Amino acid sequence: MFVRGLKRKCFDGEEDIEGTLAGIKAIPSYNLQRQSLLDMSLVKLQLCHMLVEPNLCRSVLIANTVRQIQEEMTQDGTWQMINTQSTGQASLDRLVSTDILCRSSREQAEGKHVPGYSTFNKDFEGDQAQDSSETMSTASSVQASRNLQSNVWEMENPQENKGNFQKSLDQIFETLENKSPNSVEDLFSEVDNSYYDLDTMLTGMMSNTKMGHCDGLETFSSPTTTTSNSNCKSDLNELDHIVEILVES
């Protein structure tokens, strides 16, 4: 459901029109961008798995970034709030620029406000124009769309979600420790049964030129991810997927 073949602009810098409702160039709220960064980071951790041992430094830095986001989201209460967003929203089928996140807090204080949740809703409504806030990877759009649909699951278990997040992050490092296959399967048996729709994600990833060492994606047959509820996509529970994929080959 993401759009291909679009010429995307690297949305950095000048043309900020924060909070415009006109839909000309609406910039997603800070929260949305932060969420997008979180999703991107989770995907990166997932793709850390390959034939060669993953780069530990990179994994640690990404994981630290994820923790930072989680902490901030916990502090300002968006951790649960974001999960209770209306599920009836139109899916976000374009990319979310994380431009605001690139700016220092000083710059942010100058021009931008941290929007409340009403703005969050508004952004979704206003963002009909294709060209707004685009970044270079198509994967983020898939992520964003899943976020909305994942709300159902998360609404039910917000607390568990947090716990699972931390647990899954830990599992990444345990797996990086290269446990023997048997014990990792035990790990795997604890995993919740809501998974990414790998096919959709993989299709998105394939169009990303900077694949480098992640060429082994096509080997992901994901035999164990079958679930009756294939539409049940979860946001942070995908970390369980990370474990599975880390183990996979």
Added chain:
Amino acid sequence: SLAGFGSLMQDVLWCFSQVKGTIDVGVTEADIISTVEFNHTGELLATGDKGGRVVIFQREQESKNQPHRRGEYNVYSTFQSHEPEFDYLKSLEIEEKINKIRWLPQQNAAYFLLSTNDKTVKLWKVSERDKRPEGYNLKDEDGRLRDPSMITMLRVPVLRPMDLMVEATPRRVFANAHTYHINSISVNSDYETYMSADDLRINLWNFEITNQSFNIVDIKPANMEELTEVITAAEFHPHHCNTFVYSSSKGTIRLCDMRTSALCDRHAKFFEEPEDPSNRSFFSEIISSISDVKFSHSGRYIMTRDYLTVKVWDLNMENRPIETYQVHDYLRSKLCSLYENDCIFDKFECVWNGSDSVIMTGSYNNFFRMFDRNTKRDVTLEASRENSKPRAILKPRKVCVGGKRRKDEISVDSLDFSKKILHTAWHPSENIIAVAATNNLYIFQDKVN
């Protein structure tokens, strides 16, 4: 010559000298250069690549007939240092890519270097053979054994000249000491020991002993879930054989003294610049991660490279660097994109010139930067085939940030992020630099007046 060597930036004009490697549009992955290093005299220049090969260039003798050619570097030896391996226990490949090469100082006619991939360090001996013995008694000229009973007289074999042959032989293999990926090796000033550093540990080796190493730093937490910081680079002090430094992914440098304890988990000095809270973003930690650390030749300073800057630290001042140079600050507003395409994790190296007056590091679009510490001038140059006429003077390049782009400038959005200069080297005493641009090695020299 050293006279005028500490030249001011404005007096040094860099010229193209040579380029090694193919011009093919498609680059074979194995040909990508992964490390470059001059030996201690500058006579030899070694490169390692992703395919596990080492190529050594030797500077030819200067000829009075062509003084302006100032000694070109030609291939001296090529050998396969490391092969790909498969770790059956973990079901993972071990890449043959050469991460680092370090030369030992020359002590006899042969040359010795250390080369390492992610897991194994090897000591290679490179020696010349220009004579061969002839006139054996027990075998004939083809090497076939003679029947001893047929020999009626004895002769003394003599050495006769032959065409020069350079052979590389592995003298030591230091294996099975690293669980994580080796990022650095460093030869100690005692020339008897060296260290190898991976993401979480640093080991000390004796050159003569391959089945044992001493662990001198271990930052692995008891619980891997608590891991938040890794070792990114390490180096011995150039003169004090008990002192070394290592850098981390959190932008810190620790200086350790091996005399204090066997396991140097407690640092003697801790270098960290306080964070500017107004500059904080989600990417702050990532861009503070140090990708390279180098002692100055004098041993008084260390230089560190993080994603956007190069910093010089005085060993006597731990709370902040004495100098900070912006390599490509225009990327600061692009960090989100660079995170997305993984460029933010690129590990750039940095080098000192022989007199510690100028420092150099690479950037994108095949640009590399030099900073003169005395004049505070800096220059951006480019390694490209277009500037590759013999002795052509390199024109300074400029990246334009704002709207109006001048004629020779390049805009940030036009930069090619696949062309990255990660590895450079500076001749120990002359103004000769080697710059690795993907699969090509460029050699530049300063203009001879």
